[in-house]
Amino acid sequence: MRKEEKLLKAFSDVKEEYIDEVSFEENEQPQIANKTKKTYWVRWVGLAASIALLVFGGMHFMRVFGPFDRFDLGTEVAEEENANKGNENEENIVVDIERDKGFSVVTSSSEDITVNKGTELISKNPWNKDATSLSYPLYKNMAYVSAAGIPAYFSEVELLTMAEDAAEKLGATLTDWEYSYVEENGVEKLGDPYLIRADSDIATIEVWGNGDIKIFFYESVPLPNEYLLTDDKDIIDAEAATNYLIEEYKDLLDAETLVPDCYLSYDLQGNRTIHYRVYGQSLSGNPLADYCFSRMSFVGDENGNLSMILYSDARRAASYVGEGLVVTEEVARNRLYEGMYYGIQSEEFTIGGRFSDENIAKVELIYMTGSVCEYFLPYYCFYVETEGGSETTTCYSAFYVPALTDEYLDNFPEVNPIGN
């Protein structure tokens, strides 16, 4: 008998309690996290200070308005609680963090948006106000190291494996690589790589400590004229170009279906930018989580040929911690009016100087993602018209309201705008 067959047989004789722990009940639903049991606390001590964040593909500055005490993220699912009695080896992930630099948040759709006047804000977010689930999965970001946002979770071998896998899917071969390590007091800490940068015959491949991958082609990949990644396309043509690239590179992202999710934005000078983006769908996954976490972007050079591919799924370095109950959009709106939000802008810069049904253009439920997030949680994102538009454009800013229900929130303070 082969050794692995012996090992396989040994499983038949493991402790029965381990066999029992795995449930096969019909119509099993995850139990909702219960406040009175073991709790996960995230404490933020905020300052009215700008915090630079490193996000996927860009830089965002977020300010924390006022001190927040703590979020009770709930507990282990009740089923696990019952099965876990007497087990003293369960993971203790109670987190109580006091930071003196404030809490930084990053979202997958956190940009201020400037659009042509009259343009409706459209996205492919699968969330629907009338079909909001009672609960959503919550995740712990295992790659979180500090508020600086440098991710470290995977080992050197795992990062190299991911780089090799990406190279193989591109038809390339790695030729050399080097690791970058988390530093402490200016000294590299071996064993905590936050990045591998690998050279191949066609591209540099970066794999970050949370599994985010960036591919930089040495020579841009030429594209057919109709599929060039230029900024003068309309959304329909942009999605056609994205679909072409999905066919070429669909194996990179671990998802059953890739969906184009392009959008158009303007900067303050009125320059137009098309974002060629994709999100991944899995038949068995949570649609909202898939939309927010499973992401790919294609970037063109000055001629529109493909120069870069970025892709990620934050759940690769995340641990599911349970289900969290969420409030309705109406409750979230009231929280916004009461000052319970995060945002780049403050309320006073919104049109009319106050949040109102008139200046709120769009609401959607999203997950906060990014290497600076210790947990990936659901938030309501309110797009509010703000000052900064012109005769031909309208400017919207995003304001994020925690979506978890009241019993998870404790001593949520009043928000103090910057300068007060």
Add this chain to the structure above:
Amino acid sequence: MEDKQIIELYWNRLETAIEETSRKYSRFCFYIANHILGNKEDSDECVNDTYLHIWNAIPPHRPISLKAFIGKITRNLALHKWENYNAKKRGEGAVPMVLEELHECVSGRNDTEDIVDQLVLTDALNVFLGDLNLQHRKLFMERYFYFSSIKEIASKYNMSESNVKMTLSRLRQKLKELLEKEGIIL
């Protein structure tokens, strides 16, 4: 019907014991068997064999956990049947892939050297499982006791498939380190 009541039926040699067991655990047994054997007919046969074995085992056994007791029997029967298939180059199921994964845990300097006594191996496995947190232990048991597919595990635990694969890979590495440390793999 509660497990204790079903066990009493066996002790009282009432044939309704099998009916009640089937009502409560037929899908559970079929799940295990089908993941190993990969076809309905053989899995059904395995499930029926399970009921016979339980009837013969209780009494004198009075299992603390009927579910675990039944699961072990089904698993052993299915694996035995799979070994026969393997010898005859038949059958499908998840066993070959699972064995390939577990090979990582036991591959040593010399693949021809044997693992020590099965009891020692089981003890080590229990220590390994006991040191895991609940979530990881469930994932590991799903895959290597129940032969659940990566896709099924991902769906059940709200994880991506790549995350499941990565987690299992890390856990296998931990098991390998433990087996080497205990001198179980020579």
